[in-house]
Structure formats: structure tokens, C-alpha cells
Amino acid sequence: MMPSGAGPSRPPRYAWKRNPVFQFLASLRLAVVLLSALIVMSIVGTIFESKFDADTARTWFYEAPWFHLWLLFLGANLTCSAFMRLPWKKYHTGFLLTHLGIITLMIGAVIGWIRGIEGTMTLFKDSPPDNALVLQKRQLTVRDPDARRAVTMHLGRGPLRVSEGKPVAIWNTPSGWNIEAVADSERVLGTFEPTPAPDGKTAMRVRLQTKAMGQTIDQWLLAGDRDHARLDLGLITVDLVAPGAAAPMAGAANRAIIRAQEDGALKLEILSGGRTVAETPLAAGSAVSTGWNDWTIEAVQTIASAQPGFRFEEWPADKKAPSGQPLLEGVQIRMTRGEQTITQWVGAGWRVVFPTGAFPLEVSYGWEVHRLPFGLVLEDFVVERNEGTDEPASFRSDLAMVLPDGKVDGTGSCSMNQPANYPQALWRSLTGLTYKISQASWNPNDLSQSSVQILRDPGWLLKWVGSLILCAGLVTMFTMRRPVTSVATAVTPDDSRRGDDAATSPSGSGLKPQHSSPSLIS
Numbered sequence: 001m002m003p004s005g006a007g008p009s010r011p012p013r014y015a016w017k018r019n020p021v022f023q024f025l026a027s028l029r030l031a032v033v034l035l036s037a038l039i040v041m042s043i044v045g046t047i048f049e050s051k052f053d054a055d056t057a058r059t060w061f062y063e064a065p066w067f068h069l070w071l072l073f074l075g076a077n078l079t080c081s082a083f084m085r086l087p088w089k090k091y092h093t094g095f096l097l098t099h100l101g102i103i104t105l106m107i108g109a110v111i112g113w114i115r116g117i118e119g120t121m122t123l124f125k126d127s128p129p130d131n132a133l134v135l136q137k138r139q140l141t142v143r144d145p146d147a148r149r150a151v152t153m154h155l156g157r158g159p160l161r162v163s164e165g166k167p168v169a170i171w172n173t174p175s176g177w178n179i180e181a182v183a184d185s186e187r188v189l190g191t192f193e194p195t196p197a198p199d200g201k202t203a204m205r206v207r208l209q210t211k212a213m214g215q216t217i218d219q220w221l222l223a224g225d226r227d228h229a230r231l232d233l234g235l236i237t238v239d240l241v242a243p244g245a246a247a248p249m250a251g252a253a254n255r256a257i258i259r260a261q262e263d264g265a266l267k268l269e270i271l272s273g274g275r276t277v278a279e280t281p282l283a284a285g286s287a288v289s290t291g292w293n294d295w296t297i298e299a300v301q302t303i304a305s306a307q308p309g310f311r312f313e314e315w316p317a318d319k320k321a322p323s324g325q326p327l328l329e330g331v332q333i334r335m336t337r338g339e340q341t342i343t344q345w346v347g348a349g350w351r352v353v354f355p356t357g358a359f360p361l362e363v364s365y366g367w368e369v370h371r372l373p374f375g376l377v378l379e380d381f382v383v384e385r386n387e388g389t390d391e392p393a394s395f396r397s398d399l400a401m402v403l404p405d406g407k408v409d410g411t412g413s414c415s416m417n418q419p420a421n422y423p424q425a426l427w428r429s430l431t432g433l434t435y436k437i438s439q440a441s442w443n444p445n446d447l448s449q450s451s452v453q454i455l456r457d458p459g460w461l462l463k464w465v466g467s468l469i470l471c472a473g474l475v476t477m478f479t480m481r482r483p484v485t486s487v488a489t490a491v492t493p494d495d496s497r498r499g500d501d502a503a504t505s506p507s508g509s510g511l512k513p514q515h516s517s518p519s520l521i522s
Helices: 020-025 029-052 055-060 065-083 090-115 426-431 460-479 493-497
Strands: 117-124 129-144 147-157 167-171 178-192 193-212 216-224 231-232 236-241 255-260 266-272 274-283 296-307 308-314 328-337 339-345 350-354 361-385 391-400 408-415 420-424 434-442 449-456
Touching: 020 065, 029 055, 065 090, 090 231, 090 460, 147 167, 167 328, 178 216, 178 339, 193 236, 193 255, 216 231, 216 236, 231 274, 266 296, 308 328, 308 339, 308 350, 328 350, 328 361, 339 350, 339 361, 361 434, 361 449, 391 434, 391 449, 408 420, 426 460
Parallel strands: 236 255, 408 434
Antiparallel strands: 117 129, 117 449, 129 147, 129 361, 167 178, 178 308, 178 328, 193 216, 193 296, 231 236, 255 266, 266 274, 328 339, 350 361, 361 391, 391 408, 420 434, 434 449
């Protein structure tokens, strides 16, 4: 019977602890499984990174959806096991700090993964400010100039894969073109072929021919382009120069300089032995003798205003790629509208124009580009060499940070293991709200070029704070132990007759003190 005056029974204060889901998430068994699997997968990921590369490890492990789900369960386990200790006591301090530190560190990692930026940028001396940061993530973009719209497929770190007979749908344009990817390949060869563009530079398809040697060289040149303004055969060089621009100083002994005129005409200057031997107009389709044995030069085709472009094709697996032309990864794009079908390969890192009418569609495939709120200028690139040798001891990039209005907002230098920061305010550096610019690589054949890596991690501060809390928790766990507890029970006459057995049995007055040892997880 209920004692008189007693009210209805109340539920326990922490009844939610008995919830089966909560008990599962807070269990030590789950923690052991999660940590064990996490350790094994981290080891396997490290092996993958050493055998392949960092992107492969990130794709299959560290940035895979299952890995993030695993971390989510680990965070839930840490949180639930901490609340399972309610009501908290003083001796729980180390246990709680340890769990709080791990959770804070994981939150910082998630923020850095979602909001952080990491990419590379190649800079050249005497070039305008560049703010295009190339990220290590692929994308495919289709632009429709007529509709003034663009559609982008974000592919992550892996390339676009197309199963045979299963095209990947991309977009149905407002003008009725159905666009899809029908194949992918890692053996795509790109041939330089400029395309017409407003406000471009003069482009010319030049042909060098010798009947005595049975040799014909056919190549496009684009005036002012760093990589495609010259045809270099070793003993013979051909340069295409934009109107009003100076010709390169260096060249072969047998050299031809083609100067584009303001009216679109071409003027040819022929040098032999380093001296000018002839100057003549160069008409399209008319071969001109150079005087270098029986070599002739011809302007096969010209474009008054052009931009860089490539024509891509899949290279057979049983054929070796031409010297100096690396094979790329790429996708084959098919566009259909009614009875019209256009199919072209698009190489990684390039944009291809499809002849779909007055407003041709454009498809680009490659790395994502992030526009920084400031531009970088390479003011100087310095290589220090070991004394008495040509071996580089270190190299340094001197940079200027330029705002969109053209104002120089800061300068800095980055070298091996010594990055530059922008903005340079101390509080930004401490909170991670700054861009860290590190030296990535350099070109020994062109000291006017430098590649830098740029990193911004908004979760940097939480990672450090979490690490410090974790260390403090570990120290506290081993210095602030749970107090020793003992239970004393009065000895009854019956117990006294049992002799020494009563003093050492669990039911006797001599219960042994209960000690507790620290636990990290539960």
C-alpha cells in the first residue's frame, strides 16, 4: 500500500537516458567500432596516397560520403556519451574537456571542408593582375550566347565517366539543342587551332615545305601568344608578330618574321645567318622562296581577330603520341536538334566552340576556377643557387596584391616553407580568415614564371582551439581523479559471530574501497 499522503510517482529526472537510440549512440561498443574502422581506413587512405596521389585518396576516402557519415556517427557518440554522465561532477572535467576538444576539432574540419578554398595559380612577370584560382575540382560548362545562359555540372575531383551506350544528359537549350556526353577518354590529343573572336589577335596557318627532303610542316600561329606565336624547327624559326609589336630578339640563323599590318595584310622578313636578306608582302595561298636551300613559306589561312583554341581527337591506344604533345583526358559531346547532329571531343582545360549557327554554343571541361577578391602580380622571381654550382638552393616569388580598382593593397614574398599572408592583419592570421600564399613550383626554362598555391581555411581557429582543449582534457583526466569512496556498515551480533569472513565479504562492514579510473570515451 502507498503511504498516506504520498503523491503519484514522478518519472526519473533523466528518463531520456533509457531511450534505446540514445543508449546505442552513447555506447562504448559503438565507440570502439567507429574508432577501429576510422584507424584502418586512415591507414588504407595513406597507402593509397603514397601509391597514387592525394586527389585519389581524397576522392575514395577523406571526402567520400561514407567517410563523412562515419565522422557524423563519431560526433554523435562523443556527444551522447558526455551527456550520459549527467549530472556532471568535478571529476568529470577531464572526460568532458577531452570530448569537447574532439568535437570542436571536427567542427573546424567540417567548416574548412565546406567553406575553405585551395587552388593554384600560375603567374608571369610583366602581366596584369590575375585573380583566377584553379581549384582541384572538375566541372563541365555549356554556354549559350543567344539565351545568355550557362549550365555547369560540378564533378568533384574525379573526371566525368560515361558508360558505353549510356549517354549523360547535360542540357536542353532554349534553342532546341539536346546536349549530352557520349564517351570519355584519357587519350585525347589537342591540335592548336585558333577560333575567330572579337578583340582578338592575328592568326595564321603557316606552311613550310621542302621538296628535296620531302617534308611539309603545317601549323597555326597566333600573334602575341606565349606558346603559339613561333614555329621552331631548330635550324629554322618562324615568328608571327602583332601590329606595332616588336619581334623577339632571339631566333635561329635561318629565320622568318611575319608582321601583321593594321589593314590585315602580312609582311614577310627573311633572315639568313642572322642578317635580313629579303622583305616582301606575303599573300594568302602564295608560296614564297626563302633562300634556305629549296624551303618555301606560305600563308595558307589567316584570321584577322582570333583567340586560342584547340581541335581535339581521341588518339589510338596502339599509337605513340607526337613528340611534345601530351595526351589529355576529355569527353565527347554530342549536340542534336532535329536531323542535325554535331559531335566533337573536348579536352580537359579547354573550351570548344560548336558550329550551331549565328550564336555558336561553347563547351568547356576542366578544373573549376574561383575568382579571388584581389589580383596577384609577380614582381620578381629570384633563384638562389648553391655556391659554385647551378643547383638551386631556394627560390622566391615577390608578389603584389592588387584590388579591383587597381590599388596595390599589400606586398609579400613566398618561398619554400615561408608563405605570404593576405590580408596581413594579425587578427585575420589568428582566426584563419586570410589567404596563405605558398610557393608551389617553378619553371627552370622560364624564370619569368612562377606557380603558387593559395589556401584559405575558416575552420583553422576551431582546429587549434579543439586541439588545445583536447590536450588540456587529457592532462586533467590523469591529474583530477575520481575521489576514493568507501562504504561502512555496522557490525551486527550475527556478523560478529562469523569472524573475519564478515569483515571481507561484500555484505560485511569491511567493504573494500571503490576506485574509479579515467576513461576517454565512456
